[in-house]
Amino acid sequence: MLKEMIKKTYRWAQKNSLWMIHYNTGGCNGCDIEILDLLTPRYDIERLGIITKASPRHADVLLCTGPVTLQAKDGLWQIYAQMPSPKWVVAVGSCSTTGAVFYGSDTVLGGVDHILPVDIYIPGCPVRPEGIIEGLVKLRERIAHGG
Amino acid sequence: MLRGILSLLIFPGLAFQVLCGLIFEWIDRKLLARFQRRVGPPWYQPAADLVKLFSKEDLMPEGVYDLVEVLLPLISLSAVLTAGLYIPIAGFTSFSFEGDLIVIQFLMSVPTLAYYLAGIASVGIYSFLGGGRSILQYFSYEVPLLIAISGPAVMAGSWSVAQISQAQLGMGPFVIFQPLGFILAVVGLIGKLKRDPLDIPSASTEVVGGSLTEFSGAKLGFWQLTMNVQAVVGIFLLVNLYLGWLNFTAPLVVVGIFLLECLLMVLVLSGASAIFARLRIDQLAGLGWKILVPLSLLQLGFVILMGV
Numbered sequence: 001m002l003k004e005m006i007k008k009t010y011r012w013a014q015k016n017s018l019w020m021i022h023y024n025t026g027g028c029n030g031c032d033i034e035i036l037d038l039l040t041p042r043y044d045i046e047r048l049g050i051i052t053k054a055s056p057r058h059a060d061v062l063l064c065t066g067p068v069t070l071q072a073k074d075g076l077w078q079i080y081a082q083m084p085s086p087k088w089v090v091a092v093g094s095c096s097t098t099g100a101v102f103y104g105s106d107t108v109l110g111g112v113d114h115i116l117p118v119d120i121y122i123p124g125c126p127v128r129p130e131g132i133i134e135g136l137v138k139l140r141e142r143i144a145h146g147g
Numbered sequence: 148m149l150r151g152i153l154s155l156l157i158f159p160g161l162a163f164q165v166l167c168g169l170i171f172e173w174i175d176r177k178l179l180a181r182f183q184r185r186v187g188p189p190w191y192q193p194a195a196d197l198v199k200l201f202s203k204e205d206l207m208p209e210g211v212y213d214l215v216e217v218l219l220p221l222i223s224l225s226a227v228l229t230a231g232l233y234i235p236i237a238g239f240t241s242f243s244f245e246g247d248l249i250v251i252q253f254l255m256s257v258p259t260l261a262y263y264l265a266g267i268a269s270v271g272i273y274s275f276l277g278g279g280r281s282i283l284q285y286f287s288y289e290v291p292l293l294i295a296i297s298g299p300a301v302m303a304g305s306w307s308v309a310q311i312s313q314a315q316l317g318m319g320p321f322v323i324f325q326p327l328g329f330i331l332a333v334v335g336l337i338g339k340l341k342r343d344p345l346d347i348p349s350a351s352t353e354v355v356g357g358s359l360t361e362f363s364g365a366k367l368g369f370w371q372l373t374m375n376v377q378a379v380v381g382i383f384l385l386v387n388l389y390l391g392w393l394n395f396t397a398p399l400v401v402v403g404i405f406l407l408e409c410l411l412m413v414l415v416l417s418g419a420s421a422i423f424a425r426l427r428i429d430q431l432a433g434l435g436w437k438i439l440v441p442l443s444l445l446q447l448g449f450v451i452l453m454g455v
Binding site: 016047 | 176180183184185186187188189191192194195196197198199202203204205206273351352355356359360361362363364367
């Protein structure tokens with residue numbers, strides 16, 4: 001009973017306080033600019049309790065943009081390993097979800113899901129800020145249901 | 148005995164100060180958001196952040212001194228909570244003695260020293276840089292802050308915060324006599340809290356997270372709590388030293404005015420962080436020693452001459 005209540009409280013807190021870290025694994029910077037839009041007064045992601053953090057040890061959500069190149073592979077894995085669990089990965093943009101036009105290249109592995117377990121895919125080239133907010137809201141619902 | 152334990156744990160101790168810390172953090176973030184024409188976080192945001200941090204895994208890199216990293220946030224949190232016990236809240240004092248202003252100043256600088264040690268003890272390069280910056284910043288703001296807050300003490304003829312705020316009932320708020328000292332104390336407080344114009348030790352674009360880069364989970368939660376309680380204690384201290392409330396008999400009015408003055412201080416702090424850009428560390432050291440220290444000495448000399 002008490003354990004259940006503590007679990008519920010933790011889920012509520014995790015849902016309402018997502019601190020995100022953003023890593024570009026080799027993209028064109030288009031999605032990164034759209035992610036910056038989230039912090040502007042027009043979209044203001046802080047009203048959902050989401051803020052950006054610079055250190056992976058403070059973060060809960062890893063926001064990935066761009067296809068995973070061979071050079072960025074180890075860095076991506078290290079950043080994910082440095083995050084304290086529970087942690088979630090969001091793939092932002094077509095390249096990050098599938099590899100898009102870079103799929104099959106010698107120096108590109110493909111989407112982020114070649115390396116990490118991805119929770120939310122947000123396709124688009126580049127993604128609209130509304131799309132990223134929609135994805136993050138979906139992630140919140142998922143956490144609330146114990147995902 | 149029971150009374151003592153209650154005042155340690157509930158009012159004006161742990162529960163009250165943590166609650167005030169969360170409320171002040173929310174008001175501060177909301178005000179900052181409104182200054183930038185944003186909506187800002189909902190009212191439960193600081194509590195959600197804190198609970199989330201305590202629910203997370205606790206990671207430390209290889210090679211750090213485990214015990215030190217656990218003890219530092221706890222020591223600094225208990226130091227600022229202890230400092231809060233000596234500060235009268237709306238005229239209500241539970242512990243007070245002659246000279247507690249000095250003790251409060253000492254206890255309030257414990258977190259800064261712990262922050263420095265945390266940077267040295269965790270092995271990251273960013274932590275090391277943040278720690279070094281925090282100690283440099285400490286030497287820049289602490290001297291003018293100390294000289295500035297000795298102004299009210301000299302004027303009231305006592306080094307106890309309760310006595311100083313009592314003295315203002317007769318003489319009027321000290322901010323009227325020492326506006327310069329008040330401004331210097333606010334600048335010192337911003338430096339002490341590592342808030343926005345002076346957030347040099349934790350500037351995320353330069354040193355990632357400062358000393359706290361390698362901290363996660365419950366330890367980071369305790370650091371966050373320390374910062375919140377430190378802000379509360381600092382605001383209460385300045386309100387008591389400079390903005391002594393008017394002489395009313397109804398206790399409700401006194402509490403209301405005290406709250407209003409605290410909110411005014413939060414407004415000043417978040418306004419400062421909305422307006423000003425971050426200084427470089429050499430600019431801060433120059434500002435501290437070339438401008439703030441002479442001004443604070445001028446203010447103190449003026450107060451002493453006025454007493455003669």
